[in-house]
Amino acid sequence: MVKIxxxxxxxxxxxxxxxxxxxxxxxxxxxxxxxxxxGSGKSTLIKCINQILRPKGRVVMDGDEIHSMxxxxxxxxxxxxxxxxxxxxxxxxxxxxxxxxxxxxxxxxASRDLxxxxxxxxxxxxxxxxxEDIWELSGGQRQKVFIARALAQEPEVLLLDEPTSSxxxxxxxxxxxxxxxxxxxxGISVVMAIHDINLAARYADSxxxxxxxxxxxxxxxxxxxxxxxxxxxxxxxxxxxxxxAGNPVIVPLRAAEExx
Amino acid sequence: xxxxxTVKYLSFVQRKLMxxxxxxxxxxxxxxxxxxxxxxxxxxxxxxxIIAQGLFNPGNTTADLVVWNIRLPRILMGILAGAGLGICGxxxxxxxxxxxxxxxxxxxTSAATFGASLAMILGIGIFGGSxxxxxxxxxxxxxxxFAIYAxxxxxxxxxxxxxxxGIAISYLFGALTSFLQYIGTADALQQVVFWAxxxxxxxxxxxxxxxxxxxxxxxPILLWYSMDLNVMGSGDEAAKSMGVDVSRxxxxxxxxxxxxxxxxxxxxxxxxxxxLVGPHICRMIVGPDHRFLLPASALMGALxxxxxxxxxxxxxxxxxxxxxxxxxxxxxxxxxxxFVKRRGMYW
Numbered sequence: 001m002v003k004i005x006x007x008x009x010x011x012x013x014x015x016x017x018x019x020x021x022x023x024x025x026x027x028x029x030x031x032x033x034x035x036x037x038x039g040s041g042k043s044t045l046i047k048c049i050n051q052i053l054r055p056k057g058r059v060v061m062d063g064d065e066i067h068s069m070x071x072x073x074x075x076x077x078x079x080x081x082x083x084x085x086x087x088x089x090x091x092x093x094x095x096x097x098x099x100x101x102x103x104x105x106x107x108x109x110a111s112r113d114l115x116x117x118x119x120x121x122x123x124x125x126x127x128x129x130x131x132e133d134i135w136e137l138s139g140g141q142r143q144k145v146f147i148a149r150a151l152a153q154e155p156e157v158l159l160l161d162e163p164t165s166s167x168x169x170x171x172x173x174x175x176x177x178x179x180x181x182x183x184x185x186x187g188i189s190v191v192m193a194i195h196d197i198n199l200a201a202r203y204a205d206s207x208x209x210x211x212x213x214x215x216x217x218x219x220x221x222x223x224x225x226x227x228x229x230x231x232x233x234x235x236x237x238x239x240x241x242x243x244x245a246g247n248p249v250i251v252p253l254r255a256a257e258e259x260x
Numbered sequence: 261x262x263x264x265x266t267v268k269y270l271s272f273v274q275r276k277l278m279x280x281x282x283x284x285x286x287x288x289x290x291x292x293x294x295x296x297x298x299x300x301x302x303x304x305x306x307x308x309x310i311i312a313q314g315l316f317n318p319g320n321t322t323a324d325l326v327v328w329n330i331r332l333p334r335i336l337m338g339i340l341a342g343a344g345l346g347i348c349g350x351x352x353x354x355x356x357x358x359x360x361x362x363x364x365x366x367x368x369t370s371a372a373t374f375g376a377s378l379a380m381i382l383g384i385g386i387f388g389g390s391x392x393x394x395x396x397x398x399x400x401x402x403x404x405x406f407a408i409y410a411x412x413x414x415x416x417x418x419x420x421x422x423x424x425x426g427i428a429i430s431y432l433f434g435a436l437t438s439f440l441q442y443i444g445t446a447d448a449l450q451q452v453v454f455w456a457x458x459x460x461x462x463x464x465x466x467x468x469x470x471x472x473x474x475x476x477x478x479x480p481i482l483l484w485y486s487m488d489l490n491v492m493g494s495g496d497e498a499a500k501s502m503g504v505d506v507s508r509x510x511x512x513x514x515x516x517x518x519x520x521x522x523x524x525x526x527x528x529x530x531x532x533x534x535x536l537v538g539p540h541i542c543r544m545i546v547g548p549d550h551r552f553l554l555p556a557s558a559l560m561g562a563l564x565x566x567x568x569x570x571x572x573x574x575x576x577x578x579x580x581x582x583x584x585x586x587x588x589x590x591x592x593x594x595x596x597x598x599f600v601k602r603r604g605m606y607w
Contacts, residue, residue: 051500085495091549092272094265095547103502105487107484114270115266118265122265150501
């Protein structure tokens with residue numbers, strides 16, 4: 001069942017086109033990973049989906065046009081975790097996650113708001129850090145706080161921009177397992193920009209490869225990941241192995257030779 | 261009930277509320293002490309009794325007249341000005357995501373000094389009459405504010421654009437004031453310098469009513485935006501994703517803080533430091549949640565200003581030191597003490 005339809009999405013920064021006529025669908029309770037080299041437009045695409053940027057084209061969620069909704073209405077239905085957050089004021093983990101309730105609560109949090117914060121802290125296994133300062137946590141713990149904050153919005157769709165970029169191997173796997181189990185448990189859909197092609201192969205239901213602002217291809221990892229696709233999108237020669245579950249494991253070998 | 265994250269958080273909130281209560285009591289006490297100071301001797305109990313009686317049945321004794329006509333206006337203006345400047349600093353630091361932001365960062369106070377200088381040196385005023393220094397200061401503060409909004413509008417009200425516009429406007433009005441001082445007479449120059457150092461001595465019941473009305477209208481709106489100010493600390497993109505119309509909140513809060521600052525400094529002259537340090541002291545104690553930080557900054561701003569005023573009137577009595585000098589002398593050591601003592605970071 002389709003959750004979001006993205007249709008002919010185009011965006012330009014001043015005169016430079018960044019995204020050109022991007023179209024794809026995201027299924028309900030599915031994880032879609034956006035892949036592509038640096039500067040291909042993955043992060044811009046994420047920000048166009050939830051109205052942080054104003055693109056041309058349509059984003060439709062369950063029949064509702066996102067771009068005709070107010071910022072608050074979008075925030076009630078979509079959570080977003082940015083790639084990085086500039087260091088700001090000192091703040092406890094609980095306060096940071098409570099900010100996710102801003103679209104639901106009044107001036108004072110109701111008991112339901114506090115319950116939701118408590119629950120997502122437990123889901124992300126960071127309840128013991130509730131009164132810690134977010135800027136004194138490790139990168140992995142802080143990333144969990146930002147994901148928890150987005151989950152506190154109780155979104156139907158979660159947009160993640162490079163959620164594993166600052167994490168070590170163990171925390172990368174933990175983060176992806178957490179996201180995967182949230183999708184299964186709460187039925188949310190996830191759109192995630194990610195650099196690690198092997199994490200995408202293992203955890204995504206579908207992947208969209210982006211090259212120079214356009215969709216190169218969309219499909220399951222097994223369908224889409226081929227030596228030719230890796231060469232054409234990343235400019236890298238790669239060899240493929242397969243894990244015990246049949247997921248492709250891509251081993252990059254060298255930069256591909258430039259073709260005229 | 262088990263020690264869940266919520267239970268821990270609620271106990272943390274209790275501590276913040278306790279700090280607000282203690283600060284409010286301290287302010288009440290310091291205000292009472294401040295009213296006792298002067299050539300006419302009275303105790304703090306006399307002060308509270310005279311104020312309580314005067315609210316319902318104004319008396320005509322010398323003590324009544326000293327309290328109600330001479331001392332109370334000064335003290336109330338100190339409370340209102342300190343509270344207003346403290347809250348403005350907290351709001352500006354939040355929307356500009358800059359720990360150095362205060363009403364002075366935006367340059368609007370240099371516009372007030374220019375407006376006052378224009379009246380005092382050249383005798384040029386927007387309106388004539390006895391209040392034309394005040395009205396000039398108020399009007400030029402608003403003119404500077406709108407110039408900043410116009411410049412920042414071209415860059416979509418980003419924090420950097422607002423600060424740059426504020427610095428440009430500050431230098432412009434600073435240069436204009438210097439030019440006026442260069443061509444002014446020695447007497448006029450002395451008047452300008454004295455005005456710029458700030459004073460609560462010019463307060464009267466009219467100025468208190470004006471400032472009180474401005475604060476009564478603006479502070480509830482700023483408090484209403486507390487949660488949005490919290491969210492904006494995460495950056496504009498994250499704040500938008502949490503449902504905050506960042507540009508709208510920034511414009512509304514800028515307009516309100518400009519109005520508060522203009523309303524205060526046109527009567528008191530420039531009183532620095534409170535808007536910068538009041539919020540920082542409170543942020544170290546109650547944290548960055550603006551639902552608590554704004555009232556705490558208001559109380560702390562009022563408390564620092566009253567303490568500074570007491571020191572200004574007593575240290576070299578009967579000579580009164582300008583309040584703008586004393587706020588720095590009183591606040592800086594306290595600020596440095598907290599800054600050094602506090603573990604970890606707070607901004």
